Amino acid sequence: MARATGKSEAVYERLKGDIESLRLRPGAKLGEVQLGEELGASRTPVREAIRRLAGEGLVDFVPGEVARVAAISLGGVRALFEFRMLLEPRAAASVATVGAADERTLVPFRELLVRLEVFDESFRALDSSAQAGSYQEFYGITEAFDQAVIAACRNPYLARTIRDLRSQTVRLRHLSHSGPRRMLTSLEEHRAMLKAVTHGDAQAAEAACRHHLAQTLQALIDSLTGLDPTLGTDVSLDVAG
Amino acid sequence: MARATGKSEAVYERLKGDIESLRLRPGAKLGEVQLGEELGASRTPVREAIRRLAGEGLVDFVPGEVARVAAISLGGVRALFEFRMLLEPRAAASVATVGAADERTLVPFRELLVRLEVFDESFRALDSSAQAGSYQEFYGITEAFDQAVIAACRNPYLARTIRDLRSQTVRLRHLSHSGPRRMLTSLEEHRAMLKAVTHGDAQAAEAACRHHLAQTLQALIDSLTGLDPTLGTDVSLDVAG
DNA sequence: CGCCCGTAAGCTGTATACAGAAAAGTGTGC
DNA sequence: GCACACTTTTCTGTATACAGCTTACGGGCG
Known part of the structure; x- marks a missing residue:
């Protein structure tokens, strides 16, 4: 057909x-x-x-x-983030480097930075009940950021691997909505990544991405162990921030 | 059924x-x-x-x-090796670290080191026509090394991604058999990796693996451009040795 | 009361049938 | 001689049929 x-x-x-x-x-x-x-x-x-x-x-x-x-285990989540921490900071750095040489690739990131600043301002003006309704836009921004990195990534293997991992991350987000406090720190982390990338600072981009992933993992672990203390552990590879 | x-x-x-x-x-x-x-x-x-x-x-x-x-392009080969260079040195380092704490995981690597030394000695004793027949055993050793790293790798995502990439590498090897000179240097590189791993020296293992990949890529590029100068280029991400 | 075994239902693995889209070949017009 | 359009063939996408394995349930035995 x-x-x-x-x-x-x-x-x-x-x-x-x-x-x-x-x-x-x-x-x-x-x-x-x-x-x-x-x-x-x-x-x-x-x-x-x-x-x-x-x-x-x-x-x-x-x-x-x-x-x-697929089942979800604490060990699996750790392994996932350890792996992401190997790939995504490198991708972010690569995008920053490429962007420094070719301005055009930075356009979506500049737009995202503006969108983030707008959101930040309007978000702070809301009371906490109204803030809850803003999650959609926030997740939209983070999603768009991840997509932009993937799209700007010149290495197709790296791009594809990162993309394939996104589904799992999205599912974990649905499993444990973090509170507005985490959302604000995450927003800050995305601001740092966006600024580093748009400034063409590869090292800063890499560091900011590592930090973001480490923070996200920690928030996730806190949330998960709160939800279900019987998930199980193991798995190695260092998770330095 | x-x-x-x-x-x-x-x-x-x-x-x-x-x-x-x-x-x-x-x-x-x-x-x-x-x-x-x-x-x-x-x-x-x-x-x-x-x-x-x-x-x-x-x-x-x-x-x-x-x-x-799948088609083969010079750019694709570069991208593949850039990606491998992101994953495999890390995996080698991880294996060395784990091995330092748990001797048992080192057993297959010690065995491979012995097998490599035996092969090295017998290989040097052969004349060049007989050396050609030794490729099988040499590739067997390198294959076994890659498999051992994958098996020892604690992070399932990393292990799986490296494994999925192996097929492509194998195909490239079949595309361009390097001469006995490259085989000897490759053997030396494997010795370095094995020693680093069995000594539990993560940093040395990582460096040795990076070096090996860089050398392999270079040999491959030389071989490919010799075979077909119309393959095409592009693709970024640094390929430092 | 619990464990084990047999039966039955459901499900996957594989083969095959049919409809519509590519692709290849062919002939015609310029 | 070449390009283009049409016809024909071949292929993929999807649906369905059949065989054997898994699993779940119920009864019998210890």
Whole structure:
């Protein structure tokens, strides 16, 4: 068929969204027949989508068994952030370096910096109940930042790996909304990253990104251990900030 | 069916081998029907295998079009090695650190060091025609080293990403067998990496790995530009040794 | 009361059928 | 002789059918 909206792609996007948003809980069974009926597709596109999601680590898949939404463990979260801390600071530095030589690549980052400043000002003017409604815009900015880094990244392997990891990060965010205090510090961290990048300061960009990831991981851990103290630990590789 | 030998898996392994060994040349068409007939399978397992290989970068895949064996470009090779240089030195350092605390993880590395010394001695005793026949054992050692690093790597994301990249590296090796001179320097580089790891010296392991990758890339570039000067360039991210 | 085993239902792996989109080949017009 | 348009073929995307493995449930035994 290969219709304009490709059914396999549609199922993939739908499933990905449902997993990221936790509408599908970790460990939930992903039966091919059942999902096909729910999404109005046959098994073939569903199968394909499940394999793709397994490749991104959003689905636990063992041949012959029912696929399940990937479990979340404290160790897994640590490993994820340790890995991100290896990739993303380097990507940020690379973007800053490239931007220093080619102004055009910095345009989206300058726009984001403006958008962030506008948001910051309006946010501080709100009372706490109204602030809650601002999460959307804030997450929009952080998402756009990550996307901009990926788009500006010249190394396709690095770009792709970072992109594939985003889904998992998004899901973790949905698992534990941090309070407005963390949001403000995160905003500050993004300001630092944006300024470093737009100034073409690779070293500062790298440091700011490392700091941001370390802070985010810490907030996540606090939030998770509060939610469920029985998650489990292990996994190595240093997590220096 | 889900027979012990899983047909999808078999097709995947076969295709992967054929692509790595260049029996299937870059750009070769991978028609699902044709491959199915050749490998004695229906389209379904073939499709699955092709998607997996596309995920590993061994196949260029555009929905609706015929899948093709991934092209090779000088820029792509550079990007691959830049990315490996970000991951593997870190993994080597991590393995050295872990090994310093837990002797058991070093066992395979000690064994490899012995195997390498034995090979080195016997290799130097051969005349140049007989040396050519030793490539197999040498590549076996380097392969085993990479596998050991992956196995010892505590971070599953890092381990998996390095593993997925190996196929491409193997293919490049088949594309351009370097001469015995490069083999000897590569052997020396592996000795350095093994010694650093078994001594628990993370910094030395990282440096040795970076050096090895830089040297390998250089040898590859020399070999490739000699083979086909019309490959194309571009791609950034520094390749410091 | 708990454990084990057998049966049955459900699910995945694979093969195949059908519809529509690429792609290749062919013939025509310039 | 070359470019373009059309026809035909081939391929992919999707749906569905069948076989064997997994798993869940229920009954019997210790």
